[in-house]
Amino acid sequence: MTVTSTLVPEILNEYGAMTRAALRDYLPAREPRRHLYDLVAEYPLRGGKMMRSSLCIATACALGAHPHDALDVAVSIELLHSALLIHDDIEDGSEQRRGRPTLHVEHGVPLALNAGDTLTLVSLRPLLENHGRLGGDLAMRIVQETERMALLSAEGQAMELGWRQDNLIALDDADYLRMVLKKTCWLATIYPIRAGALIGTRAAIAAEAFIRFGFFLGATFQIQDDLLNLVADQSYGKERDGDLWEGKRTLMLIRLFRESEPAERDRLAAILGTERKERTQDDVAWMRAQMDRYGCIEYARRYAHRMAGAALHEYSLAFGGIRESRDKRFLEEMVTWVVERN
Amino acid sequence: MSDRPRVRRKEPERTAPIRDWSNMFRGPGAQDAAARSTDSDAAGLHVNNLTADGVANGSAAISASTAQTGLVNEEARAGIEAAYRIIEEHLQEGRLAAEAQRGRGGGAGPTAFATAGGPGVGIAADSIQEMVAQGIRFYSSLAPLWASLVNSIASAAVMRDSAADGISAPPIASAPMPRRSATTTSFAPVVIEIASTRMTRVTVDLPPHVQNLTIGGLLALEPEKPPLREISLTIEPGSNRPLVRIRVPESQPPGAYSGVIVDGESGEPRGTLTLRIEA
Numbered sequence A: 001m002t003v004t005s006t007l008v009p010e011i012l013n014e015y016g017a018m019t020r021a022a023l024r025d026y027l028p029a030r031e032p033r034r035h036l037y038d039l040v041a042e043y044p045l046r047g048g049k050m051m052r053s054s055l056c057i058a059t060a061c062a063l064g065a066h067p068h069d070a071l072d073v074a075v076s077i078e079l080l081h082s083a084l085l086i087h088d089d090i091e092d093g094s095e096q097r098r099g100r101p102t103l104h105v106e107h108g109v110p111l112a113l114n115a116g117d118t119l120t121l122v123s124l125r126p127l128l129e130n131h132g133r134l135g136g137d138l139a140m141r142i143v144q145e146t147e148r149m150a151l152l153s154a155e156g157q158a159m160e161l162g163w164r165q166d167n168l169i170a171l172d173d174a175d176y177l178r179m180v181l182k183k184t185c186w187l188a189t190i191y192p193i194r195a196g197a198l199i200g201t202r203a204a205i206a207a208e209a210f211i212r213f214g215f216f217l218g219a220t221f222q223i224q225d226d227l228l229n230l231v232a233d234q235s236y237g238k239e240r241d242g243d244l245w246e247g248k249r250t251l252m253l254i255r256l257f258r259e260s261e262p263a264e265r266d267r268l269a270a271i272l273g274t275e276r277k278e279r280t281q282d283d284v285a286w287m288r289a290q291m292d293r294y295g296c297i298e299y300a301r302r303y304a305h306r307m308a309g310a311a312l313h314e315y316s317l318a319f320g321g322i323r324e325s326r327d328k329r330f331l332e333e334m335v336t337w338v339v340e341r342n
Numbered sequence B: 001m002s003d004r005p006r007v008r009r010k011e012p013e014r015t016a017p018i019r020d021w022s023n024m025f026r027g028p029g030a031q032d033a034a035a036r037s038t039d040s041d042a043a044g045l046h047v048n049n050l051t052a053d054g055v056a057n058g059s060a061a062i063s064a065s066t067a068q069t070g071l072v073n074e075e076a077r078a079g080i081e082a083a084y085r086i087i088e089e090h091l092q093e094g095r096l097a098a099e100a101q102r103g104r105g106g107g108a109g110p111t112a113f114a115t116a117g118g119p120g121v122g123i124a125a126d127s128i129q130e131m132v133a134q135g136i137r138f139y140s141s142l143a144p145l146w147a148s149l150v151n152s153i154a155s156a157a158v159m160r161d162s163a164a165d166g167i168s169a170p171p172i173a174s175a176p177m178p179r180r181s182a183t184t185t186s187f188a189p190v191v192i193e194i195a196s197t198r199m200t201r202v203t204v205d206l207p208p209h210v211q212n213l214t215i216g217g218l219l220a221l222e223p224e225k226p227p228l229r230e231i232s233l234t235i236e237p238g239s240n241r242p243l244v245r246i247r248v249p250e251s252q253p254p255g256a257y258s259g260v261i262v263d264g265e266s267g268e269p270r271g272t273l274t275l276r277i278e279a
Helices: A007-026 A033-046 A051-062 A071-092 A103-107 A110-121 A126-129 A134-165 A173-201 A211-231 A242-246 A251-259 A262-272 A281-293 A296-319 A328-339 B055-068 B074-103 B125-164
Strands: B191-195 B199-203 B214-215 B231-235 B242-245 B257-263 B269-277
Touching: A007 A033, A007 A051, A007 A071, A007 A328, A033 A071, A033 A103, A033 A110, A051 A071, A051 A173, A051 A328, A071 A103, A071 A110, A071 A126, A071 A134, A071 A173, A103 A110, A110 A126, A110 B125, A126 A134, A126 A262, A134 A173, A173 A211, A173 A251, A211 A251, A211 A296, A211 A328, A211 B074, A242 A281, A251 A262, A251 A281, A251 A296, A262 A281, A262 B074, A281 A296, A296 A328, A296 B074, B074 B257, B199 B214, B199 B242, B214 B231
Parallel strands: B191 B242
Antiparallel strands: B199 B269, B214 B257, B231 B242, B257 B269
């Protein structure tokens, strides 16, 4: 896993552009604009990697569909993802998103919350209009998958928020994986791939198909995302060390608590028991230095590589019998790309 | 070319079935990670008696991971084990949720898909079970119609024979129909006696005025669940109503069990009976 893929950025650009163009048709262009629809359009149009939509389209195409067969679902995924980001940023108290201030920082929490709710509803429209191209049964099956994914995502978010609210830090790696499975993997990887597979096979996939592959790919993605928050350069798009400011329970933080001496644990618990606005630059710098001291960054990096290895194995099981194609290669190379991106 | 004898790996000895994660991986004796080769095969991962996809995938995933990181150690093993344990738990939760949904008669849940085609997207047990469930549901609604059809055909045959004997039979259209009283329903009243320590629900579909009934047993969709054999179908003394007696063993797994009620002489289906054992 030493060669950086050129195919992955190529397809992300291609399918991303296709999705972005189609997505505009679903963003209402009417009043009220200043307090609603302009806000609704902000996150979807700010850009992003378009990884989720690309996974959906590529899986559908790898299994024999035309890209446009999966486009409505891809659009829905990106709209829902943006909606959840608006809410996540409020819940996390984040200050930056995709290189600019978060929506609630720019417009206030009430308007941002309302815009997020609206965007959630807007994301349903492509799924409802899907039936013309995919048929009623398949369109309804995808709606069912969407409902399942949305609920699991909410459960995962509740887990992580609950840990922060209760200032729970004595967690283990398994706790982290359980949370990431629901909070991240279902929306980021499992659902897009399964929806693409449903479209590509006309709903003829096994009940548990692709869940394992999606889990390991998504876990790799999230761990790497958490690492980038601490070590990435300015192009990263989010606030550096933002996760430490937010007290987000990452693999690194969990490891830090586990490895720390009792007095250090007390100090860590005290810092994380405060509100974000009460934490100081010194608090964050201390936590970051402790992570280096206890090798938490390297630990998480090794963990991400292990998850990537498992993802490659699951990829071979899930896609092994499918004919070779550019889209199939993209799905395989995504594993490497996810863990090596910066 | 080297004249050293070709290295062959010893056949692993199974000493016990692997039933849990703690003894999932067994190398040939205690091993120092540093002594293992970076080659994934020679890393010494011998997995015996794989009993679940997760176990099998876990070991293979460690091999894949090993090839990547170049070293198997306890940290890697624990990480992969934990991850597979979590995803298998999650999938089991999904299966139970799908089972509950099917039991509510909701038809195909979000995790039950139609049959698959092609390698890599193989047919899952859930899909086959869903087909069987659909078949039973279809048959359950078809059986009363079938019974009516059989009766109609039998009536027509009687009338045809009667005509052949020179007896003038009324046209079918004006054949006498059973008089419907205020208490007559489309289905026969059935008496049910159940011996069970758990909550059970019984559904019986049986047209009226059928006699000489019998039932063989009740089967679950899941092949691993044993059939319910302690069931009898007789006539209640005094009332002339069908009497079903069922005993549910303590060890019977929860779920739905169904069976066909047939005519004891002809073997023709007359109705269905479904029993649901709550957990």
